[in-house]
Amino acid sequence: WSGVFGLSLSHCMRIELSHPGEWLQVGYMYHSIMTMHAFMMIFFFVMPTSIGGLGNWFIPLMIKIKDLSMPRLNNLSVWLALGSLFLMCMAFLSSGGLGCGWTMYPPLSNSEFMDGLPIDLAVFSLHMAGMSSIAGSINFLVTIFNMRMGALFFMSLNPMLIWTLFGTSILLVTSVPVLAAGLTLLLLDRHFSTSFYYPEGGGDPILWQHLFWFFGHPEVYILILPAFGVISHILCRSSAKLHVFGKIGMSWASMGIAWMGFLVWGHHMFVAGLDIDTRAYFTAATLMIAVPTGVKVFNWLATIFGGVYSLKHSHPSTFWAIGFVLLFTIGGLTGVILANAALSTLLHDSYYVVAHFHYVLSMGAVFAIFGGFWFWFPFWTGMVPRKDLVLTHFMLTFIGVNFTFFPMHW
Amino acid sequence: MIISLPSLYSSSGSSPESLGSSPKVGSSIKKVNIKNSKVLPHRYPWAECGPSPWPACVSIMLVSLFIHMAFGFNCMVSKAELWGGTLLMLISLVMILWAWWESLNLECLVGMMTGPELKNLKTAFFLFLWTEIFFFVGLFWAFFHSALVPSDELGCMWPPIVGIMPLDPFALPLVGVIILISSGYSANRAVKHVKGRYPEWRAMGTTVFLGVLFTCLQLYEYKSAGFTMQDGIYGSCFFVITGFHGLHVIGGTMFNTYCLALMLKGDYTPSQMLSLRCAVWYWHFVDIVWIVAYLTVYVWGNWGMYITPKQVWDKKMSIYEGWPSKEDIFHFIFI
Numbered sequence: 001w002s003g004v005f006g007l008s009l010s011h012c013m014r015i016e017l018s019h020p021g022e023w024l025q026v027g028y029m030y031h032s033i034m035t036m037h038a039f040m041m042i043f044f045f046v047m048p049t050s051i052g053g054l055g056n057w058f059i060p061l062m063i064k065i066k067d068l069s070m071p072r073l074n075n076l077s078v079w080l081a082l083g084s085l086f087l088m089c090m091a092f093l094s095s096g097g098l099g100c101g102w103t104m105y106p107p108l109s110n111s112e113f114m115d116g117l118p119i120d121l122a123v124f125s126l127h128m129a130g131m132s133s134i135a136g137s138i139n140f141l142v143t144i145f146n147m148r149m150g151a152l153f154f155m156s157l158n159p160m161l162i163w164t165l166f167g168t169s170i171l172l173v174t175s176v177p178v179l180a181a182g183l184t185l186l187l188l189d190r191h192f193s194t195s196f197y198y199p200e201g202g203g204d205p206i207l208w209q210h211l212f213w214f215f216g217h218p219e220v221y222i223l224i225l226p227a228f229g230v231i232s233h234i235l236c237r238s239s240a241k242l243h244v245f246g247k248i249g250m251s252w253a254s255m256g257i258a259w260m261g262f263l264v265w266g267h268h269m270f271v272a273g274l275d276i277d278t279r280a281y282f283t284a285a286t287l288m289i290a291v292p293t294g295v296k297v298f299n300w301l302a303t304i305f306g307g308v309y310s311l312k313h314s315h316p317s318t319f320w321a322i323g324f325v326l327l328f329t330i331g332g333l334t335g336v337i338l339a340n341a342a343l344s345t346l347l348h349d350s351y352y353v354v355a356h357f358h359y360v361l362s363m364g365a366v367f368a369i370f371g372g373f374w375f376w377f378p379f380w381t382g383m384v385p386r387k388d389l390v391l392t393h394f395m396l397t398f399i400g401v402n403f404t405f406f407p408m409h410w
Numbered sequence: 411m412i413i414s415l416p417s418l419y420s421s422s423g424s425s426p427e428s429l430g431s432s433p434k435v436g437s438s439i440k441k442v443n444i445k446n447s448k449v450l451p452h453r454y455p456w457a458e459c460g461p462s463p464w465p466a467c468v469s470i471m472l473v474s475l476f477i478h479m480a481f482g483f484n485c486m487v488s489k490a491e492l493w494g495g496t497l498l499m500l501i502s503l504v505m506i507l508w509a510w511w512e513s514l515n516l517e518c519l520v521g522m523m524t525g526p527e528l529k530n531l532k533t534a535f536f537l538f539l540w541t542e543i544f545f546f547v548g549l550f551w552a553f554f555h556s557a558l559v560p561s562d563e564l565g566c567m568w569p570p571i572v573g574i575m576p577l578d579p580f581a582l583p584l585v586g587v588i589i590l591i592s593s594g595y596s597a598n599r600a601v602k603h604v605k606g607r608y609p610e611w612r613a614m615g616t617t618v619f620l621g622v623l624f625t626c627l628q629l630y631e632y633k634s635a636g637f638t639m640q641d642g643i644y645g646s647c648f649f650v651i652t653g654f655h656g657l658h659v660i661g662g663t664m665f666n667t668y669c670l671a672l673m674l675k676g677d678y679t680p681s682q683m684l685s686l687r688c689a690v691w692y693w694h695f696v697d698i699v700w701i702v703a704y705l706t707v708y709v710w711g712n713w714g715m716y717i718t719p720k721q722v723w724d725k726k727m728s729i730y731e732g733w734p735s736k737e738d739i740f741h742f743i744f745i
Binding site: 090127131178191200202210214 | 548
């Protein structure tokens with residue numbers, strides 16, 4: 001029961017905050033809303049839905065077993081996520097609000113400037129969310145390693161969603177503890193007068209940036225890898241093909257993105273005063289991640305090419321998938337531009353960066369979530385939604401996000 | 411405790427009968443008399459546990475613990491209530507986790523711990539160790555970030571020029587290393603004993619004893635140290651690394667004590683000893699972290715600049731008497 005309960009709860013989409021309001025009395029409230037927008041979207045919408053929801057449902061189905069390896073651990077993951085959400089909302093609603101940004105850089109988040117309850121509650125909330133992610137990832141990894149029935153050889157595992165969730169779990173298990181370390185150091189700094197991030201004591205705010213982005217960069221790949229898997233599924237069904245084009249290449253590309261994601265955290269720190277050679281390395285490494293990502297995009301295009309389909313009669317989720325390929329590619333291209341240290345210095349703190357990550361997130365991860373939702377909706381509920389309504393959903397979203405984020409490139 | 415499958419699962423072709431042909435499954439199924447026993451039929455090789463309240467309890471406990479700590483850190487409750495309440499909540503958390511492990515134990519007795527299920531738990535435990543390793547990687551990152559290129563506020567030196575009296579790594583900490591390495595050896599012997607069905611608990615008892623001894627040693631060292639966690643980045647890194655290591659030692663000792671109790675009760679058989687092996691692996695992890703911490707923080711960090719605890723004490727007392735002392739001359743020469 002605990003397994004099934006865990007499954008059903010983790011399906012909930014938790015879109016809490018979708019857009020910071022515009023007509024408020026601006027000031028600290030704006031920072032608070034902006035911070036919460038990021039935390040909510042990343043930690044309580046995309047991650048629970050794509051990893052918790054899709055992973056919990058599909059990993060057992062796709063490797064033909066009854067349930068994940070440790071249902072109680074699964075349940076723990078769900079409950080910890082709920083508790084974490086509760087703490088985060090408490091942080092938002094407590095006095096002063098959470099005005100430090102989702103990256104929580106000291107000295108702003110340190111006791112000198114933001115002494116008080118909200119950031120502590122947010123730190124604890126992130127600790128709990130981290131524990132939840134670790135529990136879920138350990139579960140997925142154990143299941144995928146050990147419980148493959150039907151003589152599936154490791155290398156020729158067909159379902160792309162399994163591969164991408166596998167990569168996601170490895171990323172989570174390795175990077176979340178480093179975030180936990182950084183958060184613990186921040187907590188000690190705030191309340192126990194240590195000097196990890198205080199230069200007066202010999203510490204360094206850059207240390208936080210290193211620790212946070214060592215987690216933060218794999219985190220964004222965690223957000224997008226399950227989306228890659230979903231899109232592979234939708235596209236190969238839409239083109240009436242058995243499997244995505246070049247499935248072994250796709251598996252290797254997913255693993256490559258996962259592995260290389262650990263080597264590039266410094267591209268979030270180009271203006272932090274790093275050495276020129278360090279910046280050069282991070283530029284080169286980041287550009288290299290474009291290679292397996294490009295492999296995936298080309299393979300998706302090849303899946304569509306030569307397939308049997310027609311747009312008029314196709315399932316609405318095809319639109320989401322094609323929209324994903326197009327818009328994620330645009331987002332990826334702006335990412336390549338930002339990967340260059342020199343250009344990034346110019347574009348730092350501008351809306352160009354915001355445009356980039358919203359293209360890959362709200363047009364990448366979110367398109368995949370919506371597409372997957374409509375793709376598997378008949379499978380989950382046995383009901384077929386009205387096609388024109390679903391298409392309307394797609395059209396409105398497509399027009400909306402493009403109008404919102406495209407102008408930000410200027 | 412048998413859960414009924416929703417029809418969705420069986421419709422996808424994964425009915426238990428079709429799984430029986432894989433060699434992995436067949437080799438480790440326990441042969442049980444299904445008709446008369448209360449043991450689960452072993453056609454699905456992994457355990458299916460029933461509903462369990464413990465995960466929800468853990469989460470609720472953690473939420474209240476964190477809220478309590480957040481309020482306490484911000485001085486909204488009295489100091490006594492903060493630490494007393496934290497202790498109480500930690501104890502209840504340990505009790506809930508104990509109940510969870512008890513249910514694992516019961517599942518073992520009922521016979522749900524088949525070979526594949528044990529392999530799952532083993533993999534899970536290694537992944538958990540992986541996360542612990544990376545937590546310490548984060549802490550050591552902080553140490554190396556500060557120590558490799560010491561900042562100007564420290565006098566561009568590590569250990570910092572002002573105010574820190576580093577400990578002698580070849581005195582008390584070396585004793586700690588020896589204690590932990592020998593406890594690792596005795597833990598291995600304990601595992602060998604159980605594997606060979608040799609009814610000897612003393613090796614495990616030695617491990618527990620040495621763990622407690624190490625903790626006491628570290629507490630003494632903390633009390634006699636010439637610097638605190640508040641003393642700049644050196645003190646912060648030192649106490650955070652050794653402190654979290656100490657917490658892991660305490661947790662590992664508790665795990666070892668639990669396994670010792672099970673050993674004395676006679677619950678271990680050579681095929682059902684996973685919790686003992688996990689405790690020993692965890693203990694080896696703790697040992698290795700201490701060796702790395704020792705070599706980096708104590709030996710490499712304090713190289714050439716350390717003084718013994720007695721000298722620390724004398725120095726502490728000497729501020730009431732006269733200058734200069736040995737350290738002041740040293741600092742004077744090297745500034």
